Amino acid sequence: MVSIRMALALLMAAVLRTPHASAEQERDLMLEGQLEPARTYVQAQAIYRLRFYQAVDARELKIRAPAPRLADFEPIGDIRVYEAQRGGRRYRVHERSYAVFPFTSGALELGGAYASVRLTHAGDKGDGRRTIRIDAAPQTLIVLPAADAAGAWLPARSVAISETWAQAPDEARAGHAQRRTIRIEASGVRAEQIPELRIAADGMTVHAGPARLENRFEGELHVGVREQTFSMVPLRAGDIVVPALQLRWWNTGTASPAATILAARTLHVSGDAETPTASRHKPPAPGRTGAISAAAIAATLLVMLVIYGCRRRLASAWRWRRLCRKGDLREMRDELLILASEAWPQAPRTLPALAARLGDPAARRDLIEMDRALYGAAACCDVRLQVEAARRVRRAIGRQRRIEK
Numbered sequence: 001m002v003s004i005r006m007a008l009a010l011l012m013a014a015v016l017r018t019p020h021a022s023a024e025q026e027r028d029l030m031l032e033g034q035l036e037p038a039r040t041y042v043q044a045q046a047i048y049r050l051r052f053y054q055a056v057d058a059r060e061l062k063i064r065a066p067a068p069r070l071a072d073f074e075p076i077g078d079i080r081v082y083e084a085q086r087g088g089r090r091y092r093v094h095e096r097s098y099a100v101f102p103f104t105s106g107a108l109e110l111g112g113a114y115a116s117v118r119l120t121h122a123g124d125k126g127d128g129r130r131t132i133r134i135d136a137a138p139q140t141l142i143v144l145p146a147a148d149a150a151g152a153w154l155p156a157r158s159v160a161i162s163e164t165w166a167q168a169p170d171e172a173r174a175g176h177a178q179r180r181t182i183r184i185e186a187s188g189v190r191a192e193q194i195p196e197l198r199i200a201a202d203g204m205t206v207h208a209g210p211a212r213l214e215n216r217f218e219g220e221l222h223v224g225v226r227e228q229t230f231s232m233v234p235l236r237a238g239d240i241v242v243p244a245l246q247l248r249w250w251n252t253g254t255a256s257p258a259a260t261i262l263a264a265r266t267l268h269v270s271g272d273a274e275t276p277t278a279s280r281h282k283p284p285a286p287g288r289t290g291a292i293s294a295a296a297i298a299a300t301l302l303v304m305l306v307i308y309g310c311r312r313r314l315a316s317a318w319r320w321r322r323l324c325r326k327g328d329l330r331e332m333r334d335e336l337l338i339l340a341s342e343a344w345p346q347a348p349r350t351l352p353a354l355a356a357r358l359g360d361p362a363a364r365r366d367l368i369e370m371d372r373a374l375y376g377a378a379a380c381c382d383v384r385l386q387v388e389a390a391r392r393v394r395r396a397i398g399r400q401r402r403i404e405k
Contacts, residue, residue, distance in 0.1 A: 028056045030091075031063075031115045031136040035100075039142040043350060044155035044252050045188045045222050046100040046141055048073070050113055052134070053084070053091040058117035060131075063096050066110040071141075074099040076220050099222050101190065104374065105145035111138030146372055147250050147257070152195035152352045152364075153371060154249035157188035157221065161197075161247060161262045172267045174237045181229045182245070182262070188252060191215050191224030192346075192353035197247060199230050203240040203269075207231040210404070211357075213346050234269040241266050329374060332390045339394065343401040354393075359403065363396030 030053040040046040050063055065073055076097040084093050102108050113136040146153045166179035184194050191213040199206050207230065214225035234240055245262040333351060340348050340357070348354040351374070355367035366389035373386060 029054050029058065029115075029117065029132075029134050030086075031113070031134045033066075033110065033113055033136040033139045035110070035139045035141055038140075039144060040100075040102065041144045041155040041250065041252055042102055042105045042146055043153065043189065043193060043352075044101070046102070047076070047220055048098045048100050048110060048139070048141075050096045050098075050115075050136060052094040052115045053086060054094075054117070055089050055091050056119070058119055060116075060118040061094060062116045063094065064112075064114050064116075065096070065098055066112045066138075068108060068110060070104050071100050071102040071108055071110075074101075074222070076217055097220055099217075099220075100141065102141065102143040105143045108141040108143050109138055110141060148372075151248040152355055152368060154186065154193055154195065154247075154352070155189060155252050156186040156249050157251075157253055159184065159186045159247060159249050159258070159260045161245065161260050163262060169265060169267050172234055172240075172269045173271045174234045174269050175271070177231045177233045178267070179229055180232055181227060184226045184247065185223060186225075186249070187218070187221050187223050189224050190222065190349070190353075191226055192349045194224055194226040195247070195352065195356035196226070196228065197245050199232070199242075199245070201232070201240060201242045203235050203238075204242075205233045205235065207233075234267065237269050237271055239266055240269055329370065329386055329390075332387070333370065333374060336390065336393055336397070339397055343397055354397075358393075358396050358400050360396040360399065363393045366390070366393050 032051045032053070034049045034051070036047045036049070048065070050065060052061065052063060063079075065075075067073065076099055080093075080095040082093050082095070084091055100110075114133050115136075116131055116133045118131045146155075162183045162185075164181045164183070166181075169178065172178050180199075182197055182199075184197070186194050194213075196208075196211065199208070209229040209231065211226055211228040214227070216223050216225070232242070242265045244264040246259055247261075248257065248259045250256075251258040336351070336354065337349065340354050344357065348357050351367045351371040355364040355371075358364055358367070370386060370389060370393075
């Protein structure tokens with residue numbers, strides 16, 4: 001305990017010894033922050049830039065971005081170094097850009113950005129080196145609430161949908177699966193925010209595979225990608241129409257609702273659907289006894305694992321019961337996202353992304369309403385209804401997890 005206190009004291013002393021730039025040094029060394037745009041929508045991308053100007057020799061530059069609680073910061077690429085003229089003086093500029101994704105609407109203050117450098121002064125005593133700190137003026141990002149639009153909230157600059165087929169659609173045969181991959185690319189938003197498209201067609205059974213999510217930057221614009229493969233099995237011969245797919249989203253550039261459509265397609269299916277025959281139900285082989293023994297051992301191990309995991313589930317259930325009694329919607333949101341992170345490797349990071357992962361339509365609607373209650377223009381007016389909705393969503397996560405297993 002004493003060693004921890006001593007370490008904290010030394011750390012505070014080191015921070016206090018780092019002087020801020022003097023008035024003269026502020027003309028030689030400057031740090032500026034810039035937002036682009038100054039207004040954005042909740043969960044949509046904005047860009048924050050930090051530019052460090054130096055007119056004197058400075059070493060060991062360290063730039064620290066703001067760390068707000070209600071937004072995510074992601075660095076974009078590497079630091080750019082170039083020269084610029086300011087007030088008749090030539091400066092070397094180090095520029096660092098960040099993608100900002102706000103969690104909630106309102107005025108988001110981005111403060112606390114600073115740069116520290118080590119200067120060399122020949123006249124100083126000792127080694128002639130000292131570190132100074134330059135602070136950037138805080139910037140305020142105006143975050144607009146989610147618009148009252150139908151469907152999941154997807155604020156983006158652009159959205160594109162494309163499809164690929166593993167086999168030519170004109171070669172479809174009854175009873176044989178056609179693999180169709182749907183790819184959605186949305187710029188200015190994370191992949192976790194892109195909702196899942198539901199595919200259904202009369203005369204076909206459709207099975208959805210797991211979604212693959214990808215996040216990347218194209219220049220300074222964040223691009224989220226959701227790719228999912230569907231196994232579509234025609235049940236009869238003849239023409240089968242695969243309906244058009246429509247994804248509704250919010251265009252942040254024009255501040256208006258938009259929709260991207262993947263056109264309908266007609267499959268020309270040949271042959272008859274295969275029917276089960278007696279040959280498919282063969283009697284068990286003589287060596288089945290060993291397989292049954294192995295299955296019994298596996299089942300025993302599974303039961304042991306389930307019993308061992310009960311302690312964790314009981315703790316989670318107790319914590320959830322306490323949150324429901326408290327009625328704090330934000331804490332319930334965090335608990336649902338934690339539960340989702342335990343269910344899936346690529347965990348949804350927002351409520352709309354979680355809604356896109358669930359197959360229960362009622363739970364999806366509950367999540368969208370909860371998201372609007374948290375981030376929309378109007379606050380939640382009935383805590384009891386929101387608590388019931390959160391309970392339904394928690395049960396839906398458990399069901400979805402069992403289905404995907």
